[in-house]
Amino acid sequence: MLSAACRDSIRAMIYIANLSKKERYKNRFISIYKIARDLGLSFYFLSKNFQKLVKAGLLESHRGPHGGVKPLKPPSKIRLIDIVTVIDGIDFFNNCILGFEECSDENPCTIHNLWADKRNQILNMFEKTTLEDAIKNIERFENIKV
Amino acid sequence: MLSAACRDSIRAMIYIANLSKKERYKNRFISIYKIARDLGLSFYFLSKNFQKLVKAGLLESHRGPHGGVKPLKPPSKIRLIDIVTVIDGIDFFNNCILGFEECSDENPCTIHNLWADKRNQILNMFEKTTLEDAIKNIERFENIKV
DNA sequence: ATATTTTAAGATAAAATACTCTTAAATCTT
């Protein structure tokens, strides 16, 4: 459902948001190399994908020593759907699951009435969930994977 | 979410199931060429994908004049999940949305608690929905796309 | 028997996605 690029980006954004809360990292740029290393991701792939997030205004970037990226908004203001929109686009939430051109209640496919509901619930989840929600889970659960 | 192969296959299976109910087609083989033409799909791609459904026992095939495919079960006994399982596999319903190796309540990622629920609802839909349900919608709605 | 129709199977080609590399530009450190 999410592309590999999008999965990586969401993980990284959650990681950045969480780190940026700590005193040591507040308002500091975090190097992409460090993020990739800490999360076990490819530096090349991650920095490429980050370029979109920077352009979209979700991240601020800075070159040179002590450079890196940092969030432009507080975790409570960055929703998962914002990241998905930038990296994958939102076609998934508009398109027919059977691949028809149009998707609407007026022009439904044979399983539209069932799928549209599920799809909206997913959309709802991505719209409601912010990086802060994810961070809270990090604090809440012990053996959580970041 | 569904691959192109899977989307095509589901559409074709619904079409076959619906056609097989009609007196003229009862217990007859329906040519793959006709199915592809009627649904606007590629004959090559569809016949390739059908091979899996035949092997899996969802379709019976027959070569030569008046050959083709026909369902091996009544529409009420073929669930969407059966087709998805054969064509795409069920990894989607087991895997972590953020790409982690494991996915379980005991070893969750930062959004597992939110996603697992949605994912199960989708699974539920695919498990509960049969070809008969889709056919009923064909009868129920006027401008429906098959 | 021979020719025709139709699916099966495997090879090939094209397109999309995932991933990597190289060079440049910006910034900092000395």
Add this chain to the structure above:
DNA sequence: AAGATTTAAGAGTATTTTATCTTAAAATAT
């Protein structure tokens, strides 16, 4: 000013998915 660090951008490569083609096998029709 020179060198080191770090992201930006675009080109390049690899892998996966999608789509097509070719040949074979099976069944029917003549």
